[in-house]
Amino acid sequence: MSSPAKKVDLRRARGEDTRVLILDAARDALAEDGYARTTTRAIADRADVQLSLVHYHFRGKQHLLAEVLKRENERLLERQRALFAGPETLAEKWRTACAYLSEDLRSGYVRILWELWAVGLADEELAGHWRDAIAGWRNLLTGVAEEWKAELDFDLPISPRALATLVGNAFLGAEAEILAGVTEQEAPHVAALESIGELIDWAERRSRDDDR
Amino acid sequence: MSSPAKKVDLRRARGEDTRVLILDAARDALAEDGYARTTTRAIADRADVQLSLVHYHFRGKQHLLAEVLKRENERLLERQRALFAGPETLAEKWRTACAYLSEDLRSGYVRILWELWAVGLADEELAGHWRDAIAGWRNLLTGVAEEWKAELDFDLPISPRALATLVGNAFLGAEAEILAGVTEQEAPHVAALESIGELIDWAERRSRDDDR
DNA sequence: TTATTAATCGGTCAACCGACCAATCTTCTC
DNA sequence: GAGAAGATTGGTCGGTTGACCGATTAATAA
Numbered sequence: 001m002s003s004p005a006k007k008v009d010l011r012r013a014r015g016e017d018t019r020v021l022i023l024d025a026a027r028d029a030l031a032e033d034g035y036a037r038t039t040t041r042a043i044a045d046r047a048d049v050q051l052s053l054v055h056y057h058f059r060g061k062q063h064l065l066a067e068v069l070k071r072e073n074e075r076l077l078e079r080q081r082a083l084f085a086g087p088e089t090l091a092e093k094w095r096t097a098c099a100y101l102s103e104d105l106r107s108g109y110v111r112i113l114w115e116l117w118a119v120g121l122a123d124e125e126l127a128g129h130w131r132d133a134i135a136g137w138r139n140l141l142t143g144v145a146e147e148w149k150a151e152l153d154f155d156l157p158i159s160p161r162a163l164a165t166l167v168g169n170a171f172l173g174a175e176a177e178i179l180a181g182v183t184e185q186e187a188p189h190v191a192a193l194e195s196i197g198e199l200i201d202w203a204e205r206r207s208r209d210d211d212r
Numbered sequence: 213m214s215s216p217a218k219k220v221d222l223r224r225a226r227g228e229d230t231r232v233l234i235l236d237a238a239r240d241a242l243a244e245d246g247y248a249r250t251t252t253r254a255i256a257d258r259a260d261v262q263l264s265l266v267h268y269h270f271r272g273k274q275h276l277l278a279e280v281l282k283r284e285n286e287r288l289l290e291r292q293r294a295l296f297a298g299p300e301t302l303a304e305k306w307r308t309a310c311a312y313l314s315e316d317l318r319s320g321y322v323r324i325l326w327e328l329w330a331v332g333l334a335d336e337e338l339a340g341h342w343r344d345a346i347a348g349w350r351n352l353l354t355g356v357a358e359e360w361k362a363e364l365d366f367d368l369p370i371s372p373r374a375l376a377t378l379v380g381n382a383f384l385g386a387e388a389e390i391l392a393g394v395t396e397q398e399a400p401h402v403a404a405l406e407s408i409g410e411l412i413d414w415a416e417r418r419s420r421d422d423d424r
Numbered sequence: 425t426t427a428t429t430a431a432t433c434g435g436t437c438a439a440c441c442g443a444c445c446a447a448t449c450t451t452c453t454c
Numbered sequence: 455g456a457g458a459a460g461a462t463t464g465g466t467c468g469g470t471t472g473a474c475c476g477a478t479t480a481a482t483a484a
């Protein structure tokens with residue numbers, strides 16, 4: 001068992017390593033310097049790799065960035081799925097989700113998401129990847145909203161789909177403003193999102209009261 | 213009165229005309245082609261003007277775009293102020309505001325706003341102008357929310373400031389998604405925003421009921 | 425050993441952009 | 455009408471970018 005008939009092509013393994021190296025470098029470059037300063041050369045420098053390797057492993061800048069978006073998004077989407085699958089109340093989960101926002105702002109993921117949104121303005125293919133990424137979040141939110149509505153004993157004056165869209169858009173808008181440099185002092189972005197948690201509490205209390 | 217002693221320097225008047233010509237061209241270029249394709253040359257071509265005039269009248273690309281943003285934003289902000297100063301109920305005004313969104317999407321203003329937001333990611337000065345533009349909308353919304361809360365007979369479970377931020381962000385998020393090509397079919401952006409109008413109705417009915 | 429494939433290297437290329445400038449034309453002032 | 459001020463012209467320049475390519479090295483397969 002210690003030496004199974006594993007056929008690892010050392011060349012391919014090495015290649016895969018550089019691939020990851022380049023992906024990480026591209027992610028860091030986007031998060032720290034933004035797209036404008038993220039040239040294929042800057043990425044190659046960061047990865048300490050020859051420029052042509054970027055074109056060898058990925059077909060070019062466009063495809064590289066698309067993979068960066070996909071990888072980072074799936075990672076965080078998985079975390080979010082795990083959160084909402086947990087046993088806590090929705091209000092508690094919501095508060096955690098708000099905490100994640102601050103975390104993702106610090107880590108640079110939010111900036112990556114929006115830098116690539118901006119690229120999508122002039123690059124329909126990348127815009128498509130961005131839509132795919134966001135669709136993941138929207139589907140998750142919609143599922144949560146539907147479950148929640150089913151649990152409540154009274155009718156919400158808004159459909160779960162519209163509610164999920166509204167809440168998701170509020171998140172996106174807050175991210176955009178924060179990235180533009182609008183401070184929490186000028187506009188209470190996070191505080192406003194957290195207050196949604198209180199609205200959830202309020203609705204659930206009302207639902208419990210109806211039970212009595 | 214028909215011929216007052218007005219000293220119009222024809223040179224300056226001519227200059228002012230070309231200024232407007234360039235501003236209009238820059239606006240149209242941004243709205244139709246996006247920032248990536250909006251070069252100073254493209255603007256000069258559109259305005260049918262020599263390239264160097266762009267640098268003569270404006271100090272450069274950056275300052276030109278800043279003025280485009282300011283001009284267009286003030287125009288639409290004025291329209292919105294007039295709307296909310298009107299005699300209709302808030303719910304009615306809200307529906308008009310939602311209709312304005314579709315109009316501004318068609319006219320290209322929304323795209324201009326967001327193309328310049330994207331530029332602001334790498335240009336702190338322009339980001340500042342963007343924040344100024346948005347602050348106008350936020351102040352307007354906050355004022356509306358405060359008035360509305362004062363008229364209601366029961367306490368909203370959220371502060372007017374947070375409410376205005378939330379609603380404003382929902383608008384921004386919807387705009388960003390629409391610009392990225394997310395269709396109304398995939399996510400009911402406008403429908404979700406319009407449903408806020410129904411929430412307003414609901415709250416006002418509740419307020420009237422309390423009066424009895 | 426030989427032949428084949430994968431990965432890497434160093435360098436080149438055409439295209440484009442914003443900024444800049446010297447010369448020229450137009451209008452106003454005195 | 456001379457000279458000044460404002461507006462416009464045509465052209466250039468340095469710098470950057472993404473893409474591309476032929477040659478080279480390393481690893482596998484025959």
